[in-house]
Amino acid sequence: MRARRAATVVLSSGLLIAASPFAATSAQAAPAVPTVSAKSAFMLDFASGKPVYKKGADTRRQMASTTKIVTAATVLTSPNLNLNRKITIKKTYTDYVVKKGGSSAQLKVGDVLTVRQLLSALMLPSGCDAAYALADAFGTGSNTTARTKSFIGSMNRKAAALGLKNTKYDSFDGISQAGQNYTSANDMALMTRHAFTSPVFREVVKATKYVAVATASNGKKRTYTWYNTNKLLGSYSGAVGVKTGTGTAAGPCLVFAATRNGKTYIGVALNGTDRFTDAAKLLDYGFKSTTAKTMQLRTLPAGAQQD
Known part of the structure; x- marks a missing residue:
């Protein structure tokens, strides 16, 4: 929005000075710093890493299924990654x-899916079953317990390598085993920025829908259709991700990203009662737009997973 012609300009000191009509018309009004419902929030410029917004950004909080961003990033940075590797779904x-009442991709025992398919099952419907399958497949050890523990160790090493001081994982999907699965809004944004360097990650998280054809245990084909629980996609112009999360201790959480005119912002809203509006407000603040005022959230089909 361009400032209208004005005879005076108010300085931060409260003084008034005469203003040039030309300067007034060419200057752009600074956007107001938004108020958000999230207890912790942070947004950065993807290209530079420069912070744009902070609110309780270094406070440690549980993050629920936004943990799966790190699950995906750990898989995608594994040595000799083969996205076409086939993984069989176990009853475990x-x-x-x-048992946990977790969000599910509705995977069927005995079905065979590729790593690439499981990444979409992980990130769109927030499948804890897909998270388990990936952790079991990419961890090391002689049994499932050892392999998943190993995978969680890799998640923690990734956080340490990125210099994240307020982050720890005790689960592969955000269902904390002992309350030791936490991050800060700042740390989560930095982790997501790291994840966004992967073209596959960006491709996965920007999709509102993904259809996977798997091989069933009887050798026939089974089609899975997953919808992205991130309602910002398809609702906010330029939205390109990233991940929802909801938990009793964590509250509603959202990690989000959007690109306009070559500029990308990545943001985090932890424990917010209106997380999608929070995200839109923060993105508007970065883009100097007013999309949040008119945004209509995309609705999920009946029966689709909620998170």
Whole structure:
């Protein structure tokens, strides 16, 4: 929005000075710093890493399923990664989802899916079953318990390598085992910036829908259709990701990103009652736009996973 012609300009000191009509018309009004519902929030410029907004940015908080950003990043930076590697779904994974009441990609025991398919099952419907399958496949050890523990260790080493001081993982999907699965809004934004360097990650998280054709245990084909729980996609112009999360201790969480005119912002809203509006407000602040005022959230189909 361009400033209208004015006879005076108010300085931060409260003094008034005469203003040039030309300067007034060419200057752009600074956007107001937004108020958000999230207890912690942070946004950065993807290209430079420069912070744009902070609110309780270094406070440690549980992050629920936004943990899966790190799950995906750990898989995608594994040595000799083969996205076409086939993984068979075990009963252990599906039983875990039922026991924990976790979000699910509705994977079927005995079905065979590729790593690439499981990444979409992980990030769109927030499948804890997919998270378990990936952790088991990419961890090391002689049994499932050892392999998943190993994978979580890799997640923690990644956080340490990035210099994240307020982050720790005790799960591969955000269902904390002992309350030791936490991050800060600042740390989460830095981790997501790291994840965004992967073209595959960016491709996965920007999709509102993904259809996967898997091989069922009887050798026939099974089609899975997953919808992205991130309602900002398809609602906010330029939105390109990233991940929702909801938990009793964590509250509603959202990691988000958007690109306009070659500029990308990555943001985090932890424990917010209106996380999608929070994200839109913060992005508007960066882009100097007013999209949040008119944004209509995309609705998920009946029966789609919520997170």
